[in-house]
Amino acid sequence: MNNTPPVCNYEGSDYQTSFWDEGGREYEDRAEAIALKRMLPKSGKLMLELGAGAGRNTPRYAGFEHIVLLDYSTTQLAQAQQKLGRSDPQGAAPKYIYVAADIYRLPFRDQQFDAATMIRALHHMADAPKALSQIRNVLQSNAVFILEFANKLNLKSILRFGLGRQNWNPFTLEPVEFVKLNFDFHPKAIRNWLEGLGFSIEKTLTVSHFRLGLLKRIFPAKFLAALDGLFQPTGSIWQFTPSIFVKAKVEEKSNTKANGVPFNVIELFKCPECNNQNLEEKNDHLYCSTCKAQWAIRDGIYDFRERTNKVV
Numbered sequence: 001m002n003n004t005p006p007v008c009n010y011e012g013s014d015y016q017t018s019f020w021d022e023g024g025r026e027y028e029d030r031a032e033a034i035a036l037k038r039m040l041p042k043s044g045k046l047m048l049e050l051g052a053g054a055g056r057n058t059p060r061y062a063g064f065e066h067i068v069l070l071d072y073s074t075t076q077l078a079q080a081q082q083k084l085g086r087s088d089p090q091g092a093a094p095k096y097i098y099v100a101a102d103i104y105r106l107p108f109r110d111q112q113f114d115a116a117t118m119i120r121a122l123h124h125m126a127d128a129p130k131a132l133s134q135i136r137n138v139l140q141s142n143a144v145f146i147l148e149f150a151n152k153l154n155l156k157s158i159l160r161f162g163l164g165r166q167n168w169n170p171f172t173l174e175p176v177e178f179v180k181l182n183f184d185f186h187p188k189a190i191r192n193w194l195e196g197l198g199f200s201i202e203k204t205l206t207v208s209h210f211r212l213g214l215l216k217r218i219f220p221a222k223f224l225a226a227l228d229g230l231f232q233p234t235g236s237i238w239q240f241t242p243s244i245f246v247k248a249k250v251e252e253k254s255n256t257k258a259n260g261v262p263f264n265v266i267e268l269f270k271c272p273e274c275n276n277q278n279l280e281e282k283n284d285h286l287y288c289s290t291c292k293a294q295w296a297i298r299d300g301i302y303d304f305r306e307r308t309n310k311v312v
């Protein structure tokens with residue numbers, strides 16, 4: 001049975017347009033692009049983008065042969081398809097594979113991916129360690145995981161706390177839910193969770209040093225982002241910005257599995273309900289012969305959120 005934490009629902013949301021395209025966030029977008037470039041491997045085989053949304057960052061992963069865009073919202077994925085192109089999901093793996101699923105219940109076989117990113121999505125996780133452990137399971141030995149998280153220990157929250165204008169303490173390790181299903185995390189808590197799961201942390205970059213309305217009005221986004229780029233490496237010493245990027249690597253284990261690309265897309269998946277690895281491809285769904293679940297394939301999206309048939 002599905003007893004996972006609640007999901008922050010973006011179904012039908014105009015997030016990409018209202019927050020990014022028309023929301024005055026060119027500076028943040030450019031600063032993130034700089035951080036990603038510093039952390040991404042030049043090339044790779046199979047990338048998992050968690051909470052991909054409308055695919056804002058996906059073109060930045062062009063060095064990868066195949067990219068799985070995973071998001072809970074099918075309308076976000078449909079926007080990503082419009083931007084990146086919709087590929088025929090049947091048969092040999094296309095460049096982009098669209099998957100609607102819950103990060104807490106990933107529908108992938110273990111150790112499939114040689115890289116993963118999660119940008120601006122951890123802040124919706126009420127149980128971050130649970131989400132991170134799901135991600136760890138699907139990564140190969142030596143895989144790279146790039147995680148962005150919202151930092152509770154940012155200058156603004158420290159100031160507000162010091163002035164008595166904020167009732168939560170930015171220095172303590174527990175996450176803070178500042179709006180329903182929106183969480184800020186302490187950098188040390190993130191490090192502890194990642195290391196506890198067998199990741200080693202290779203790089204930490206602080207991002208969005210100049211996220212201030214006044215500065216953004218005075219200076220061009222390109223200039224502010226370039227300046228941000230100069231400061232990002234200070235993340236290895238201290239982290240007081242609202243956004244932090246961490247590059248973590250799965251520590252090598254003896255049971256390294258080779259990644260067999262090109263592959264059949266279906267070989268990526270497992271049944272998220274019973275973990276059966278041998279799903280059968282039917283006309284418009286994947287079928288699990290163990291628990292009899294059917295998982296829809298609709299409009300070029302593999303949908304693992306809810307089985308389409310009743311539990312028998």
Ligand SMILES: C[S@@+](CC[C@H](N)C(=O)[O-])C[C@H]1O[C@@H](n2cnc3c(N)ncnc32)[C@H](O)[C@@H]1O
Nearest residue numbers: 010051052053056071072073102103119120121
């Ligand atoms: C703030 S948006 C970020 C989108 C994209 N990464 C970006 O930076 O432009 C967060 C995304 O996470 C997705 N999301 C939230 N909770 C999720 C969950 N439990 N499983 C899968 N996706 C989730 C939402 O649907 C949304 O598209």
